[in-house]
Amino acid sequence: MIKQGYQRGLLCGIILLLIAMASCGEAPRPEPSHLKTEDDYIKPLPGPSDTIAATTAAKGEVLIGYSDCATCHKEDQRSVGPAFQDIAKRYPVQDVYIKYLAEKIRKGGSRSWGYAVMTPHETLTTAEAALMAAYILSLRQRP
Ligand code: HEC
Structure with missing residues (x-):
């Protein structure tokens, strides 16, 4: 049981990290010259x-x-x-x-x-x- 909880936590962490990385890609870009x-x-x-x-x-x-x-x-x-x-x-x-x-x-x-x-x-x-x-x-x- 304890091990399963740990694995789920790790999975959630990875998913959150992926979401954070994906949203970074949408950061506003500087205006083209x-x-x-x-x-x-x-x-x-x-x-x-x-x-x-x-x-x-x-x-x-x-x-x-x-x-x-x-x-x-x-x-x-x-x-x-x-x-x-x-x-x-x-x-x-x-x-x-x-x-x-x-x-x-x-x-x-x-x-x-x-x-x-x-x-x-x-x-x-x-x-x-x-x-x-x-x-x-x-x-x-x-x-
Ligand atoms: C080797 C290339 C070169 C030569 C020769 C040159 N200039 Fe320039 N000049 C520039 C550049 C590059 C700038 C932009 C400098 C800057 O961004 O501060 C400039 C800027 C200027 C400016 C604007 C300065 C300012 O701060 O707004 C004047 C006025 C000017 N030049 C007059 C002259 C005159 C008069 C002569 C001949 C006696 C001359 N330049 C020869 C390259 C040259």
Whole structure:
């Protein structure tokens, strides 16, 4: 009798374990990455946006043309780095963001858009890097 009770208990234990394992398989799965919205990637920052003078943007565009930015950046498509248009969608035109981006252009870095690393450009002056950043942010003014 005692042995039978023990066996029944063991059997119940095994059945409970199987039920627990089966229900684990139904745990909610994380959303597939293709269901992410554009905003999850862009992470647009709130705040008013100034306008950038066409002459300033033009100077920045020329400087970018003379540097190596095009190896990793396209204007309207992601490549190694984010599309310049996407950068313009994240940061409103404000001095603080132009300064931040100029510093990032000079120092390089990663983790702001993903794990790819941007190389430093320390031969650029802060003023040159700021003109480049201004050009990039001016893209949000385009229709
Ligand atoms: C070796 C590839 C590479 C080159 C060359 C490069 N970039 Fe980048 N850039 C990246 C990557 C990768 C990122 C994303 C970094 C991140 O996620 O923080 C990036 C990000 C940026 C950002 C956004 C930074 C932020 O924090 O939002 C700006 C602005 C930028 N690059 C401008 C430039 C300019 C201007 C040049 C040329 C002087 C340039 N990049 C050259 C790879 C590159």
